Amino acid sequence: MASTGETITAEAAPQKVRTRIEYRRFNVFHRWMHFLVFVSFTVLVFTGMPLKYKDTEWARWFMDLFGGVTAAGVYHRIAAIVTVFYWTAEFAFMVVMLLHSRGKLLRSPGSLMPGKKDLQDMIGMFAWFFGKGPKPQFDRYTYWEKFDYMSMMAGTVIIGMTGFMMWFPLWFTKVLPGVFLNIALVIHSNEALLAMGVIFIFVHFFSAHARPESFPLDKVIFTGSLPVEHYRAERPLEFARRVREGTLDEVLVEKRITWKTYAADVLWWIITAFAGFCAILMTAFIIWSVFD
């Protein structure tokens, strides 16, 4: 594979410009989708959680920050519309990809579809945690990434439906009895806590920030690509599969290293560190108010 890399470098790189061959893990669509989730989810959590924990000091603090509970409600609804948009786009993308591959994508080892190997990987990881075996090798997505994705896609439907029930109660009660509005609030509120825990602490942030392989921050969802060797070490099965199938070239990109690259890196660090800090702060607040 080294030869492939060299060819691209030689052909595309003008003199005196540093370039690097990188592995493109996420395309522009993936990155935009993640960006929309990132922004809308953050807004939803920060405008919604103060309602759930209304008795706390920080609830008032956040509401003041947003200009009052009514304004926060408007931002919450705008972010909800963004959520509907990205969910629909992602779902449509998934359907198109499935049809395009005539269903093969579903059975591919690089698919997001959970399978037998995920269970084996999980058992393997626990063995590795206790020093009873080697670390399992992963394909394109690990089992926790699949869980992350699936729970988000399913959770969005649940939280979205219940949210719309509370947004348009008159319309929904044309058919549904009023107790559904009570249930909607309970589901919406607790699904939100579940989603926030999964994203902000236990699954997503851990996998993107705190795992040894990604510490202190895995930027690939923002940059799209990462150095080939890093990816080869992280997802050896996908790499080997692409080599075997001869499709590695499709995902190799040449990245120019300029001052902009570094500036963008620094900017992403600042933004992401800030967002992560806020998320952890919020989570700490909630843990505090639950056990207070």
Next chain:
Amino acid sequence: MTRLRYALLAALLCSAAALGFAAAAAASTSTAESALNASSNDACFHCHGQQDVQNRTIDVGGRQKSIFVNSGVYDASRHGKLACTSCHIGFKPGLHGVDQTQAWLVTAKLTACNNCHADVFAMYRGSFHGNLVFGESNGKAPVCADCHVAHNITPPDTPAFRASIDSLCARCHAERLKTYLDSYHGKASYLGAAKAAVCTDCHGGHKILPPSDPESKVSKQNLVATCAQCHPGANENFAGFMVHVDPQSPSSSFAVWTFYALYIMLIAVVFTFALVHTALYINRGIKDGLYRRNHHG
């Protein structure tokens, strides 16, 4: 004769003026708004306005209440221009007898507001609260001054009064307040949404009746119309939404509690598993020195 005539004329004019003045004074007295004589209130505050009477209490229906009245707060209140004696009828400067005080507490105090606010007083008298006071002589039931705050009357349409309603009702209905505050209206209102419904928007202010009474705003017959005050187009289903439901109690609403319990279990399982997974992962990473490796570029 001329001098006598002038004298008579002057006397006539004087008496006419006096009569007019007296009539005007009588007219304004009857409207109560300017019944004063600020000096008469000064006489009251001479004792009741002193900080050192704060600890002097009298027995009001079993509760000890201070006889202190903050004159600044009273003067700035809606009733600030009224003489103390327009409500505390019959009291005179000097030590008041216990008998007089106790008699006033169970008679004039209950109906003093009726002298000016007969229309709302009639509504109150016919309400559940009014019936407790006048029908059952229940000393703990609220009289006008309990909700309107006797010496600090504020117009009920001000945001400050609206914001205070939930705590006024909670003095007796604390359990209902808790479920209300956990509801959609309560959360919004608690965090400062002025439009969100408070207790009196659904239950009414003066004519509060139990839901079993067909005249009640929250009776089966009237509930839809009550919801429609803010949600035009509300129907029976919509009105079936329960404001006072406690998701943590299966006896409150079994359906709501079921979803609550399911979610708590789901959250507990997911968080526990993820926490253990994360802790073990980090532990292995530290032990194997994986954090010291090169990071993503």
